[in-house]
Amino acid sequence: MKLKAFHKLSYGLYLIASEYRDKKTGYIANTVFQVTSDPPQLAISCHKNNFSTRIILDSGAFSVSVLKKEVNMKIVGDFGFMSSTDINKFSGINYLKGQSGAPIVIDSSVAWFDCKVVKSIDMGTHFLIIGQVIDSDEISDDEPLTYQYYREKYKMYSPKNSPTYIEKSKLEAEIPMIPVQDIEPEHEHFFDGESYVCAICGFTYNPEEGDPSMGISPGTRFEDLPADYRCPICNASKEYFKKV
Ligand code: FE
Numbered sequence: 001m002k003l004k005a006f007h008k009l010s011y012g013l014y015l016i017a018s019e020y021r022d023k024k025t026g027y028i029a030n031t032v033f034q035v036t037s038d039p040p041q042l043a044i045s046c047h048k049n050n051f052s053t054r055i056i057l058d059s060g061a062f063s064v065s066v067l068k069k070e071v072n073m074k075i076v077g078d079f080g081f082m083s084s085t086d087i088n089k090f091s092g093i094n095y096l097k098g099q100s101g102a103p104i105v106i107d108s109s110v111a112w113f114d115c116k117v118v119k120s121i122d123m124g125t126h127f128l129i130i131g132q133v134i135d136s137d138e139i140s141d142d143e144p145l146t147y148q149y150y151r152e153k154y155k156m157y158s159p160k161n162s163p164t165y166i167e168k169s170k171l172e173a174e175i176p177m178i179p180v181q182d183i184e185p186e187h188e189h190f191f192d193g194e195s196y197v198c199a200i201c202g203f204t205y206n207p208e209e210g211d212p213s214m215g216i217s218p219g220t221r222f223e224d225l226p227a228d229y230r231c232p233i234c235n236a237s238k239e240y241f242k243k244v
Helices: 003-008 051-059 073-081 147-154
Strands: 014-020 023-029 032-037 040-047 061-067 095-097 103-105 109-122 126-138 196-198 241-243
Touching: 014 051, 014 103, 023 040, 023 051, 023 073, 023 103, 040 051, 040 061, 040 109, 051 061, 051 109, 051 126, 061 103, 061 126, 073 147, 103 109
Parallel strands: none
Antiparallel strands: 014 023, 014 061, 032 040, 040 126, 061 109, 095 103, 109 126, 196 241
């Protein structure tokens, strides 16, 4: 596989900010996306080692400012490449106080969202954090910044803790494919077994529902039905059933 393919994914650039017990934090991220529209929810992906991640989870709140194309590079430098434990990123910066409690940076921004955390999902190195938008505003007609424009103009790449970080030496290399059997999905199976329909009467056997009228519990695959199973409607035997 070619890691360079990941650079073809389109992103914007955003300033994510939060505050807990008077400690403000903020960082630059490209991974912000809308999860649902009703209610409006946004997702962000935060490295477990980042100070901001702890502040976001402890406060249960964050803001997202959409950066404009001609962003002030001091904002990118301070928020993108410094830690809030070393400098006060907010000195000299214009920001609002969101209803969620998070500061909302308005300098170099075209829009903002104020979010309450509703869920966080442990993804190994990162937490996927979902926030419900409680307020938002558009503050400028300027064009928003895209990650591609930023990369090309400033020749700057994601820092190491970014979910989209790629080691430079690996960018052009051919990386071995990941064996498909190494991936164990953690989700519900919607079609665990297939439905079969009785060719005589049209009754459909759905493995998700089973056939309680015949004492077959939900989740029983058609293949696993007893040999003497009969259609509950017309009494046809198993061989009359066809896969849907
Ligand atoms: Fe039947």
